Amino acid sequence: LAKTTQPISMDSYEGQEVNITCSHNNIATNDYITWYQQFPSQGPRFIIQGYKTKVTNEVASLFIPADRKSSTLSLPRVSLSDTAVYYCLVGDSGNTPLVFGKGTRLSVIA
């Protein structure tokens, strides 16, 4: 399974755009990139998934360069409720168990 590397923590003010970058140099051809959000005492929640280029949904955007060795989760205009841990995972869409890293702890400040 491709290993991922992401910053341990980030701080942001409310209303700002937050970009969290994840590197996955050994990503395989059939791997997708998926991001999850976890609040304290809750299970991780699926945010967005992509294979290449750009994916956008009502919550976030995911940017993936052509070489797919990294990806960037973009959260537009964050609020206090976006304070959470964000995990970047790489795998073949649920058929192989996902390996969670430490994630990025995002703190949004008023």
Place this chain on the structure above:
Amino acid sequence: DVKVTQSSRYLVKRTGEKVFLECVQDMDHENMFWYRQDPGLGLRLIYFSYDVKMKEKGDIPEGYSVSREKKERFSLILESASTNQTSMYLCASSWEGGYTFGSGTRLTVV
């Protein structure tokens, strides 16, 4: 929306007890997983199952077993609970787009 339901939110058990953690999903997913989450260690995979009556060991299966008699239900069993099994336990089922997690069971072994 897919729902993954874990039977208990909080449990307190005594050392040596046999403990059952139940997980039910309502979307006919074939793949189900059990993780535990501890501060500083992230989510670690205990067991997973790709089909009824099938099970595979994850990264930390020692002291645990699982049961999958029906597709929708995946049970984690602590044969003889110990204090080092105090943790947050998270069940998940997977689909092509990713994982859906339950809310977690916080187990305390005293």
